[in-house]
Structure formats: C-alpha cells, structure tokens
Amino acid sequence: MTAQPLPDGRAxxxxxxxxxxxxxxxxxxxxxxxxxxxxxxxxxxxxGGTGLGLAICKRLSELMGxxxxxxxxxxxxxxxxxxxxxxxxxxxxxxxxxxxxSGLLGLRVLIVDDNATNRRILGAQARSxxxxxxxxxxxxxxxxxxxxxxxxxxALLDYQMPDMDGIALAQELRRLRPAPAxxxxxxxxxxxxxxxMNASPGLFAACLTKPVKQSQLFDTLxxxxxxxSDEPAPAAGATGAAARAATVRPIRILLVEDNAVxxxxxxxxxxxxxxxxxxxxxxxxxxxxxxxxxxDLVFMDVQMPEMDGxxxxxxxxxxxxxxxxxxxxxxxxxxxxxxDRERCLEAGMDDYISKPVEAAHIAEALVRxxxxxxxxxxxxxxx
Numbered sequence: 145m146t147a148q149p150l151p152d153g154r155a156x157x158x159x160x161x162x163x164x165x166x167x168x169x170x171x172x173x174x175x176x177x178x179x180x181x182x183x184x185x186x187x188x189x190x191x192g193g194t195g196l197g198l199a200i201c202k203r204l205s206e207l208m209g210x211x212x213x214x215x216x217x218x219x220x221x222x223x224x225x226x227x228x229x230x231x232x233x234x235x236x237x238x239x240x241x242x243x244x245x246s247g248l249l250g251l252r253v254l255i256v257d258d259n260a261t262n263r264r265i266l267g268a269q270a271r272s273x274x275x276x277x278x279x280x281x282x283x284x285x286x287x288x289x290x291x292x293x294x295x296x297x298x299a300l301l302d303y304q305m306p307d308m309d310g311i312a313l314a315q316e317l318r319r320l321r322p323a324p325a326x327x328x329x330x331x332x333x334x335x336x337x338x339x340x341m342n343a344s345p346g347l348f349a350a351c352l353t354k355p356v357k358q359s360q361l362f363d364t365l366x367x368x369x370x371x372x373s374d375e376p377a378p379a380a381g382a383t384g385a386a387a388r389a390a391t392v393r394p395i396r397i398l399l400v401e402d403n404a405v406x407x408x409x410x411x412x413x414x415x416x417x418x419x420x421x422x423x424x425x426x427x428x429x430x431x432x433x434x435x436x437x438x439x440d441l442v443f444m445d446v447q448m449p450e451m452d453g454x455x456x457x458x459x460x461x462x463x464x465x466x467x468x469x470x471x472x473x474x475x476x477x478x479x480x481x482x483x484d485r486e487r488c489l490e491a492g493m494d495d496y497i498s499k500p501v502e503a504a505h506i507a508e509a510l511v512r513x514x515x516x517x518x519x520x521x522x523x524x525x526x527x
Contacts, residue, residue, distance in 0.1 A: 153231070154229050155232060156228075157210075157230050159227070160223055161223070162224075163223075165221050165222065166218065167219050167222055170216075177199055177201075201226065208228035208229060210227035210229060247366060248371065249274035250275070251276065251297045251369065252276045253277050253278070254278055254286060255279045255280065256286045256310075256313065257279075257305070258282065260281070262302065263279040263281070266356075269362075273362065275365075283307065291320060298329065299326055300329050301313055301329070301331065304333065314328050314330065318347060323349070327349040327368040328348050329348060329352065329365070350364045357408065360411075395510075396438065398439040399421040400423075400426070400430040400442060400444045400453065401425070401476070402425050402426055403445075410443065410501055410506070413501065413506050417507055417510065421443070427448060430456050434460060434464060439471045440513065442474065444473050444475055453476075457488070458492055460492065474494065474496070474497060474509045475493045475496045476501055478498070478500075
C-alpha cells in the first residue's frame with residue numbers, strides 16, 4: 145500500500161494484492177469486473193465465487209474516486225490494483241473485546257500438543273492477552289507438572305497425540321484436579337469434535353475445532369474461566385426465531401462452505417444462537433465427515449470446488465438414506481433467482497436459505513430442523 149498526497153489535501157491510496165496462482169489468460173480478463181461473470185463458470189470450478197465480488201470492488205473503488213485493474217501472466221500469478229481518494233484523519237479507537245482482556249492477565253495456561261508449531265502459536269496468542277503459558281510436548285510431561293503441584297488455571301489439550309490422546313489425558317488430569325480448579329479445553333480436528341464431547345460428557349469446558357481462530361479461543365478461555373462479558377444482556381422477553389432457536393436441543397451440525405469468511409460468519413451466528421458446528425470445505429469433505437459420524441443438520445453451500453453442493457446432496461441422499469437419523473440438508477446459495485430453490489430441492493435438499501446468510505434465516509432453519517414448525521423453506525428474495 146502506498147499513498148500519494150494531492151494538492152487538495154486528500155491522498156490517493158494505492159493497494160496491490162499479489163498471488164502466485166494459476167494466472168488469468170489475457171482473452172478472459174475482460175470478464176473479471178462484470179457482474180455474475182467468471183473466468184470459469186461451471187459449478188465444479190476449482191475456484192469458488194459468484195462473479196459479484198470484483199464487480200462490487202470496481203463499483204466501490206469508483207465511488208471513492210479511484211479505479212481497479214489487474215496484471216496477470218498465466219502460470220505465474222496475478223496482481224490486483226485499486227486506488228481510492230481519502231481524507232487524512234485520526235485513527236479510530238481500538239474496538240473493545242467482548243470480554244475484558246484484563247480478566248486473563250496473569251492467568252497460567254497449560255498447553256499440551258505434540259506439534260511444536262501449534263504450541264508456539266497457542267503460546268503467542270496467550271501471551272498477547274497477558275497470560276502465562278507453559279507448553280508441554282507430551283501428556284506425560286504435563287501430568288508430571290500437575291502431580292508436583294505446579295499451578296495452572298486452565299489447560300488446552302490437543303486431541304490427537306501419540307501414546308495418550310487428549311481424552312485420556314483429560315481423564316488423568318481430572319483425577320488430580322476438579323473441574324472448577326482446572327477447566328479443560330479440547331482442540332480437535334474436523335469430524336472429531338462431536339465424537340470427543342459425546343465420548344466424555346462433562347469432562348471438557350469446551351471443544352474447539354482446529355485451526356482455532358484467535359477470537360474464538362479468547363472467548364472460550366474467558367467463558368471457561370467465568371470472566372464476565374462486556375456485552376449487554378439481551379432484553380427480557382426476547383421473542384422471534386432467534387429466541388426459539390436458543391431453546392432447540394443440541395443437534396449435530398455440519399457446515400459445508402469453501403469460503404473462509406463465510407465459514408466464520410455462519411459459525412459466529414450459530415454460536416450466538418447457542419449451537420456449534422463442524423466445518424467441511426467442499427462436498428467431498430462433507431461426505432467423508434458423514435462417513436465418520438452422523439449429523440442431524442447439514443448447511444450446504446451450492447458452488448464449491450471438487451464437488452458442488454447439488455452433487456453432494458444427491459450422494460448423501462443415496463448413501464445415507466437407510467441410517468436411523470437421516471441428515472437434513474439446508475442449501476445456502478448466493479443465487480436467489482426463481483428456480484434456484486427448486487433445483488436444490490430436486491437434488492435432495494430439505495430447505496433453502498439465500499446468501500448473504502442472516503441470523504434470522506439460520507435461526508428459522510434450526511427451528512424447522514427441530515420440528516418446532518412446519519418445514520416450509522423461506523421465500524427466496526428474487527422469486
């Protein structure tokens with residue numbers, strides 16, 4: 145990023161984003177900034193998207209007095225440039241976290257993971273909040289510290305470790321210290337989260353799916369340690385789909401979405417509604433996850449690489465039809481045009497919500513999945 149001062153007191157700010165990907169052929173570059181136009185328009189294309197992102201970026205940069213363009217060479221990568229005109233101003237105050245960081249200051253956290261990189265990342269995150277991390281490479285090392293009385297307020301345990309997994313380690317730690325004295329948080333890979341919690345109910349204060357987001361880890365530690373939230377309490381007598389969704393019994397949810405930002409948004413909405421989910425990046429990963437364990441509800445994106453949501457839904461309907469608990473599939477698609485809902489339902493999906501997903505739509509889907517109201521899909525916006 146560079147900034148060039150202008151005579152009128154403003155500055156032209158130039159951003160450049162470079163990748164080392166497959167590049168873009170010259171004869172296809174003219175499609176990039178047009179609405180609903182893509183270099184590869186098939187539903188099973190390698191790279192996801194709806195064809196709106198760059199068109200929106202072009203419009204936004206123009207509204208801010210700038211422009212956008214791309215330089216690319218097939219096989220070597222691309223560089224996207226855009227400029228805007230900006231008025232110098234004071235930096236805004238740093239947003240206040242949901243929980244007070246001072247609540248974690250000075251607390252001792254035990255980190256147990258056989259992977260050195262994971263230990264280093266978790267330790268750095270803990271130190272950034274003023275915590276005092278101690279990292280163990282093996283469960284045996286961690287048990288030795290606890291047996292001799294080393295003080296810890298909370299422990300982060302990896303699930304998959306040689307010799308002793310995270311559940312076995314947690315059981316040993318619980319014999320040494322009760323839950324109020326040492327809350328345990330399990331870090332588990334996709335497909336193992338629900339399995340881990342079901343295998344030992346009440347053993348863990350929380351179970352997080354790796355890779356763990358920093359904000360998610362912060363909130364989990366704060367809640368495990370009963371640090372008060374800085375958010376105001378919800379208004380008394382709250383009604384609507386969100387309130388009903390919070391009363392839905394815990395269900396096993398699989399979120400199938402290839403876009404990391406969309407994953408984060410959907411997981412955050414589910415968390416606020418009192419639910420959690422495992423994540424798969426495409427249809428193939430979703431089928432593999434369902435092979436490992438059953439799910440009650442699958443939120444399925446439609447356009448994904450390797451295997452799209454429509455094909456995944458058809459295979460799930462064929463392969464898992466005989467299971468005692470048949471997963472309910474909710475389509476999530478940016479296509480809100482007439483006929484899109486019918487395509488999803490014909491592929492074997494049970495419900496349909498349009499992107500960008502909203503908390504109310506996810507809450508309604510949860511309520512319908514729990515059978516608390518008739519399973520009528522919400523009307524799509526373009527119908």
